[in-house]
Amino acid sequence: MSGPDARDRACAAALLGLAGMTPLRLARLLDGMGPTVAWAAVRAGTHPSDPARRFAAPARSVDPDVVDRRYRDAGVRILLPGRPGYPAALVGDPGAPAVLCASGDTGVLEARPAVALVGTRSATPYGAKVAAELGRRLAAAEVVVVSGLARGIDGAAHSGALAAGPGAAPPVAVVGTGLDVPYPRENRLLWARVASAGAVLSEAALGTRARPMVFPARNRIIAALADVVVVVESHRSGGSLYTAEAAARRSIPVCAVPGSVYSAASAGSNELLVEGCIPVRDADDVLAAVALVRQGRGMASPVPSRAGRRVAPGGPDPADRVQCSVWEAVDDTPTPVETVLLRTDLSLAALTAAGEALVEQGLLTAGAGWWSRA
Amino acid sequence: MLDALRQPLEEGIVRVSRSRGSITYPARFLLVAAMNPCPCGDAGVPGSCRCAPAARARYARRLSGPLLDRFDLAVRVERPAASELVAPRPGEASATVAARVRDARRRAEARHVPVNAALAVGDLDRLAPVDGAARSLLERHLRTGRLSARGLHRVRRLARTLADLDGADGTLSVPHVTEALFLRGGRSLLLGEEVR
Numbered sequence: 001m002s003g004p005d006a007r008d009r010a011c012a013a014a015l016l017g018l019a020g021m022t023p024l025r026l027a028r029l030l031d032g033m034g035p036t037v038a039w040a041a042v043r044a045g046t047h048p049s050d051p052a053r054r055f056a057a058p059a060r061s062v063d064p065d066v067v068d069r070r071y072r073d074a075g076v077r078i079l080l081p082g083r084p085g086y087p088a089a090l091v092g093d094p095g096a097p098a099v100l101c102a103s104g105d106t107g108v109l110e111a112r113p114a115v116a117l118v119g120t121r122s123a124t125p126y127g128a129k130v131a132a133e134l135g136r137r138l139a140a141a142e143v144v145v146v147s148g149l150a151r152g153i154d155g156a157a158h159s160g161a162l163a164a165g166p167g168a169a170p171p172v173a174v175v176g177t178g179l180d181v182p183y184p185r186e187n188r189l190l191w192a193r194v195a196s197a198g199a200v201l202s203e204a205a206l207g208t209r210a211r212p213m214v215f216p217a218r219n220r221i222i223a224a225l226a227d228v229v230v231v232v233e234s235h236r237s238g239g240s241l242y243t244a245e246a247a248a249r250r251s252i253p254v255c256a257v258p259g260s261v262y263s264a265a266s267a268g269s270n271e272l273l274v275e276g277c278i279p280v281r282d283a284d285d286v287l288a289a290v291a292l293v294r295q296g297r298g299m300a301s302p303v304p305s306r307a308g309r310r311v312a313p314g315g316p317d318p319a320d321r322v323q324c325s326v327w328e329a330v331d332d333t334p335t336p337v338e339t340v341l342l343r344t345d346l347s348l349a350a351l352t353a354a355g356e357a358l359v360e361q362g363l364l365t366a367g368a369g370w371w372s373r374a
Numbered sequence: 375m376l377d378a379l380r381q382p383l384e385e386g387i388v389r390v391s392r393s394r395g396s397i398t399y400p401a402r403f404l405l406v407a408a409m410n411p412c413p414c415g416d417a418g419v420p421g422s423c424r425c426a427p428a429a430r431a432r433y434a435r436r437l438s439g440p441l442l443d444r445f446d447l448a449v450r451v452e453r454p455a456a457s458e459l460v461a462p463r464p465g466e467a468s469a470t471v472a473a474r475v476r477d478a479r480r481r482a483e484a485r486h487v488p489v490n491a492a493l494a495v496g497d498l499d500r501l502a503p504v505d506g507a508a509r510s511l512l513e514r515h516l517r518t519g520r521l522s523a524r525g526l527h528r529v530r531r532l533a534r535t536l537a538d539l540d541g542a543d544g545t546l547s548v549p550h551v552t553e554a555l556f557l558r559g560g561r562s563l564l565l566g567e568e569v570r
Contacts (some may be wrong), residue, residue, distance in 0.1 A: 052540060095449065100395050214455065217478070337556060338452050349549035352556040356511065369559065 004036065004136075009069035009078040011039035012099045015184045016043075016078075017205040018058045019069055022345045023217060027098040029055075035080065039064065055178065074206060077102045087201075087225060089114070093250070094267050094315070094324035095220045097203035103179050104199035109168045109225065113290045114144040116226035117221070118240040119153025119233040124265045127233030128156040130257050134230065135160025135281030139168040141201035143290065148218065149173040149194065153232045153240070157185050158194055171199030171232075171262040172222045178202060184211045210268045216242045220328075227293045230255045230286055231277075234268030241268050244277070249315070249328070253289055255280040316363060325355045325365065327373075334370035377439055380403065385443050409437075432439060446491070446532050447557045479537035492537045495527050502534040503544075508551040524530060529554045545565075 004108060012035040028049040029038050041047035066233040067208035071078060078102040087109050088098040113359055115138055116127065116138045117131055127216035135145050135157040145161035147154040154173075173184070179202050182188040194200055204214060205224065208347045216239060223229055223246035231371035234240045255278040259266020273279050280286050316323040329335070341351055358364040364371045382388050386402035412430045416423045423430070454462075465567070482490050485501050493501055504512065512529070515521040521529065533546045533554040 051542065273380075336450065336452060338450065347540075347549075348556065349540070349553040352552035353549040356552045356555075369556075 002252065007064075007082065008035040010064035011035040013071050013078050014038055014059070014062050014064040014067045015042065016101075017207075018055050018062070018097050018252070020054060020058075021205070023097055024278075024321070024325050024345055025049075025147060028264070029140060030098040031321060041149045042360070047278065047306075050233060058135050059211045070206060071101070072074070074180050075103060077204065089225050092318065094318040094321070095224065095246070099208070101179050102199055102205070104197070104298055105170075106172075106199045106201070108198045109144055109172060112142055112144050112169055113227045113294060114146050114221045115170070115223055115286055115290060116146045116229040116243065117153065117157035118147060118229065118231055118243045119157075119269070120235055120238050120265055121150050121152040121154075122235075122241065122265065123152035123156065123233055124259075124263060126259065126263075127153055127257075127265060131156035131232045132160035134232065134257075134283055134286065136164045138286060139164035139171065141283065141287055142169045143287070144169045144198070145171045147171070147173060148215070148222060148224055149175050149187055149191055153182055156192055157232070158190055162190075162193055162197060163183065170194075170196045171319065172201045172225065173185075174218050174225070175200060175202045176204065176218045177210050178204045178208035180303045181204050181209055183326045197280075211250065211315040214240055220246040221244040223252060224250060226252060228253050228255060228286060228289045230257065231263050231269045231272055232257045233259055234272075235265060236271065238268045238269040238353070241272075245271060246328075252276060255286060255289055257281070316361065318352070318360060320354075322350060322354045323358055326351060327358060330364060330371045330373055334372045336365055337369055337371060340371065377438055379440060380444065392398060405445075407445075443522065445558075446528050449557065449560070473541055477541070481538040481543070482535070490531045490538070493531050493534070498527060498530050502530045502546060504530065504533075504546045504551060506546075508533075508546055508548050511548060511551060520559075521555070525558065529558055532558065 012030070012055040015021065015029060015038065029042060029047060032132050033050065035039070035058055038047060042050055042055045043059040045119050047055075050056070053146060061186075069076075070304055077085060079092060081096060081098065085102065085106050085208060087106055089099075089109065089299060118140075119127060119131060119132055123131070126336065129204065131153045133292070135147075137160075139145055145157055147157045158171050158173060159253035161168070171194050175190070177183045177202060189356070200220070202208075208214070219239065219242045223243050229243055229247040231244055234244075234256075244256075254272065255270040256272040258273060258279055258281070259270055261270065271348045278285075278289055280289070300364060315327045318324060325338060325344050325346070329340045337351070337355065340355070341348060344351060344352070355364060355366070358373075359366050363374055365374050382401040382403070386400065388401040390397050390398045390399070410433075412423055413433050416516060425433070439525045449475045479489070482488070485493065485497075487493055490502075512521065512526060516523075516526060529551065530546070533550040536550045536557075537543075537546055537555050542550070
């Protein structure tokens with residue numbers, strides 16, 4: 001290993017793998033500080049973002065060179081904002097991961113439009129067929145298909161993109177587990193094919209297993225990478241609505257595929273259409289939306305939040321990561337502070353300080369133990 | 375009945391007065407209480423409370439303002455989601471928490487009080503000083519009526535304890551003060567503040 005860049009990557013990987021690390025904690029540790037400096041400060045117990053020194057003892061038993069070797073042996077690259085390989089679409093995003101792991105070539109994302117195809121894990125044959133067809137036709141039209149390699153719609157979209165054959169744009173996946181933990185197991189082969197054709201990205205350390213919390217979090221990365229998000233099939237409270245919401249907050253157009261009014265699997269996506277999202281029947285409709293975005297004439301996309309209300313873009317200073325994460329975690333309807341606490345994983349002290357600041361800026365209104373967007 | 379607790383809460387003694395004289399018993403204790411937010415119990419979830427506003431107000435009035443003002447912590451307990459009942463998150467071990475509490479108590483003892491709640495008002499500026507930003511935050515809460523004078527002292531003692539639990543000595547800053555305000559602010563749900 002040589003050079004400051006290599007040392008930074010090794011230290012970033014070591015920080016990422018510490019027990020109890022979360023994307024937000026990692027972002028705070030690396031806020032305005034290079035990984036090598038941050039690692040030394042964490043080990044020494046002097047890092048200002050770790051006043052309780054919770055990571056000092058774990059860090060002392062870790063050697064960044066050993067961690068780095070594990071990543072290289074697994075064929076996983078560590079990507080850092082502002083360094084080669086880190087997706088340009090994530091630069092400046094309020095939820096951009098401070099450290100991103102990649103299998104394959106993230107270069108496929110540059111100079112090509114990207115469309116996120118997302119939807120329910122329990123897809124109907126109709127949904128799976130539409131997802132596969134959209135994946136194949138979009139890839140053939142040189143559009144990178146971004147999805148989450150989950151069961152159902154995600155897997156069908158990736159399979160479709162891979163089926164477009166040589167000359168087509170390779171797919172990109174963003175997953176919630178470590179890159180050495182393919183999940184779900186039945187998509188192992190598909191996972192390997194996406195990694196070898198395009199890229200599989202994760203903000204989780206090697207060895208991270210599937211947990212319910214990681215999937216909504218990775219959906220924001222899927223949304224941020226895309227020019228347009230297409231919800232193929234979604235239940236009324238499906239995880240893909242998180243992706244739609246994350247896209248709307250970033251002013252990324254959201255499309256939805258209409259489904260039967262009798263199908264529970266289409267209740268969420270049909271609801272998106274009622275709210276004013278762009279209806280798409282086939283790849284041509286999606287390509288029209290992509291073309292408008294690329295011409296800089298983005299289509300305004302009102303999108304229901306988790307609570308079923310419209311979300312307007314606009315929020316706190318993207319440079320303030322803590323405030324951004326609190327803002328992301330508060331709904332348009334009154335959200336208990338305790339719920340925000342669970343969603344953000346902040347300390348109560350840091351959370352209430354950020355909440356107070358957002359109330360001061362007029363972005364949140366405060367009730368008795370509740371916050372909601374102003 | 376509950377309001378009879380006010381004197382022992384404040385002075386740590388019970389005084390019984392009869393015609394022959396009066397007798398005083400020591401009564402310093404920690405009061406822990408639980409109640410529903412409203413008669414139907416659903417006011418914790420937005421939009422699901424079925425109680426008439428008048429019924430909620432009547433229910434909340436069963437606790438007097440002066441009694442409520444003496445509670446430093448009011449923590450709302452959310453109904454757990456189905457997923458959390460099936461697969462609970464692992465919590466922090468009680469031994470870890472106990473060690474943290476012991477540590478914080480030692481810090482309080484170093485100030486020659488058994489617990490920070492016993493800090494005299496006159497000692498607060500020396501033992502629980504707040505920095506400039508935290509001071510203007512408290513002033514804002516006082517001005518807007520969200521904090522009473524008694525509440526101000528209690529919030530400072532509470533913030534001192536929260537800082538002690540975090541192992542932070544010295545001047546109190548905004549995060550611990552906002553945390554203290556939040557933990558005290560849970561009472562406003564019972565004081566009948568409307569949730570929009």
